[in-house]
Amino acid sequence: MKQLKTPLLNLKDVHLPMKPADQVPVRAAEYRDAGLTLTAAGTIYFDKDDDADIQSKFDYVKAAGIPVIVAMPTRQVLPRVEKFVKQYDIKLAIHNHGPEDKQFPSPLDVLEAIKNMDHRIGFCIDVGHTMRAGVDPVEAIKKVGPRLYDMHIKDLADGKLKESQVAVGDGVMPVPAIFRALVDIGYKGNVDLEYEINADDPMPGVVKSFAYMRGVIAGMGLK
Amino acid sequence: MKQLKTPLLNLKDVHLPMKPADQVPVRAAEYRDAGLTLTAAGTIYFDKDDDADIQSKFDYVKAAGIPVIVAMPTRQVLPRVEKFVKQYDIKLAIHNHGPEDKQFPSPLDVLEAIKNMDHRIGFCIDVGHTMRAGVDPVEAIKKVGPRLYDMHIKDLADGKLKESQVAVGDGVMPVPAIFRALVDIGYKGNVDLEYEINADDPMPGVVKSFAYMRGVIAGMGLK
Numbered sequence: 001m002k003q004l005k006t007p008l009l010n011l012k013d014v015h016l017p018m019k020p021a022d023q024v025p026v027r028a029a030e031y032r033d034a035g036l037t038l039t040a041a042g043t044i045y046f047d048k049d050d051d052a053d054i055q056s057k058f059d060y061v062k063a064a065g066i067p068v069i070v071a072m073p074t075r076q077v078l079p080r081v082e083k084f085v086k087q088y089d090i091k092l093a094i095h096n097h098g099p100e101d102k103q104f105p106s107p108l109d110v111l112e113a114i115k116n117m118d119h120r121i122g123f124c125i126d127v128g129h130t131m132r133a134g135v136d137p138v139e140a141i142k143k144v145g146p147r148l149y150d151m152h153i154k155d156l157a158d159g160k161l162k163e164s165q166v167a168v169g170d171g172v173m174p175v176p177a178i179f180r181a182l183v184d185i186g187y188k189g190n191v192d193l194e195y196e197i198n199a200d201d202p203m204p205g206v207v208k209s210f211a212y213m214r215g216v217i218a219g220m221g222l223k
Numbered sequence: 224m225k226q227l228k229t230p231l232l233n234l235k236d237v238h239l240p241m242k243p244a245d246q247v248p249v250r251a252a253e254y255r256d257a258g259l260t261l262t263a264a265g266t267i268y269f270d271k272d273d274d275a276d277i278q279s280k281f282d283y284v285k286a287a288g289i290p291v292i293v294a295m296p297t298r299q300v301l302p303r304v305e306k307f308v309k310q311y312d313i314k315l316a317i318h319n320h321g322p323e324d325k326q327f328p329s330p331l332d333v334l335e336a337i338k339n340m341d342h343r344i345g346f347c348i349d350v351g352h353t354m355r356a357g358v359d360p361v362e363a364i365k366k367v368g369p370r371l372y373d374m375h376i377k378d379l380a381d382g383k384l385k386e387s388q389v390a391v392g393d394g395v396m397p398v399p400a401i402f403r404a405l406v407d408i409g410y411k412g413n414v415d416l417e418y419e420i421n422a423d424d425p426m427p428g429v430v431k432s433f434a435y436m437r438g439v440i441a442g443m444g445l446k
Binding site: 167169175176179204207208209211212213214215216217218219220221 | 390392398399402427430431432434435436437438439440441442443444445
């Protein structure tokens with residue numbers, strides 16, 4: 001994170017375990033003491049239609065002081081999750097997972113499911129999974145607008161193939177148009193790089209992805 | 224070069240030795256057989272006011288089939304070099320080297336020296352050395368306009384300090400404004416990354432520099 005010169009981290013439970021519960025605030029403080037800002041937690045799965053399971057996950061995020069849950073709920077459990085969103089006042093950013101996702105392949109499927117729900121239930125658009133679902137990420141951003149609470153960015157050499165992930169800038173993802181759409185909707189959230197390849201040595205591709213995205217931002221005159 | 228996905232190479236004599244002369248076309252062909260385009264040779268120094276010395280360097284570039292010499296002539300020898308520019312019809316792109324350069328600290332010093340010379344004598348603006356000389360690289364590009372035949376790009380954390388070189392995008396160099404100026408003057412030449420740091424492991428910074436510049440180009444909608 002220091003090499004990338006960003007303090008902004010969307011972490012998963014692999015980085016901040018859910019148990020033991022009393023260690024969650026201690027571990028979250030360690031991140032903050034190191035200069036990091038915890039912007040979102042997840043992806044967290046909500047697949048049990050059970051208050052105790054859902055509450056334990058909201059308690060975890062609350063204890064960590066994190067304002068957004070990147071979530072993968074089932075449609076069935078969503079009304080129950082909504083109760084906790086209201087009770088805890090924590091945003092739920094539903095993460096679409098592409099064509100093999102039976103619940104929410106694209107943000108448009110999420111939109112349909114949550115349109116009448118509390119507005120703190122919104123979106124984490126994953127531009128890669130969205131593209132693979134045959135939906136234009138730029139259009140998806142414009143459609144979900146003010147309910148976009150987080151975003152996962154990645155790039156694909158082939159917009160249909162999950163296995164074709166490359167560093168951002170090396171594929172077909174329309175990064176400038178995505179950033180323009182974020183500006184147009186007045187997005188105040190974060191764009192989280194989700195770099196899922198080269199696990200043995202991810203930094204070169206991560207550095208390359210950040211450099212490309214910062215170049216796009218500079219080229220667009222955004223800062 | 225393949226990892227960077229560019230075939231465009233401005234090489235130095237360390238990459239293509241001047242001697243033995245009969246090997247120059249053979250070695251140049253090896254580069255071309257590998258898919259590379261030799262865009263410029265240099266920096267080549269012209270510091271002897273002597274036809275034989277100058278001719279040997281023009282013969283070298285001609286034998287290699289390279290259209291542009293990135294050159295560091297002394298002011299004294301420049302009129303003699305001009306003869307060979309005319310005779311060989313090879314462009315001479317004079318490379319400024321910053322405040323410690325007694326001949327040509329900035330492109331503006333070159334401009335003064337060559338304004339009445341053959342138009343095939345022009346500029347290789349080095350944006351780092353130009354900035355260190357206290358001249359805005361963007362203004363320099365606009366001033367030299369159609370006589371810009373090559374460009375060396377780099378970045379500096381401190382615009383006064385040669386030793387502060389960083390990957391392009393990590394410093395104070397106004398890369399979008401530089402690219403905009405190149406578009407505005409109708410520049411048809413190349414922008415050569417001159418990455419002079421981390422000699423033991425240059426690729427990470429080179430990759431980062433290319434990613435940033437490609438991001439800027441994408442962000443500006445240039446391609």
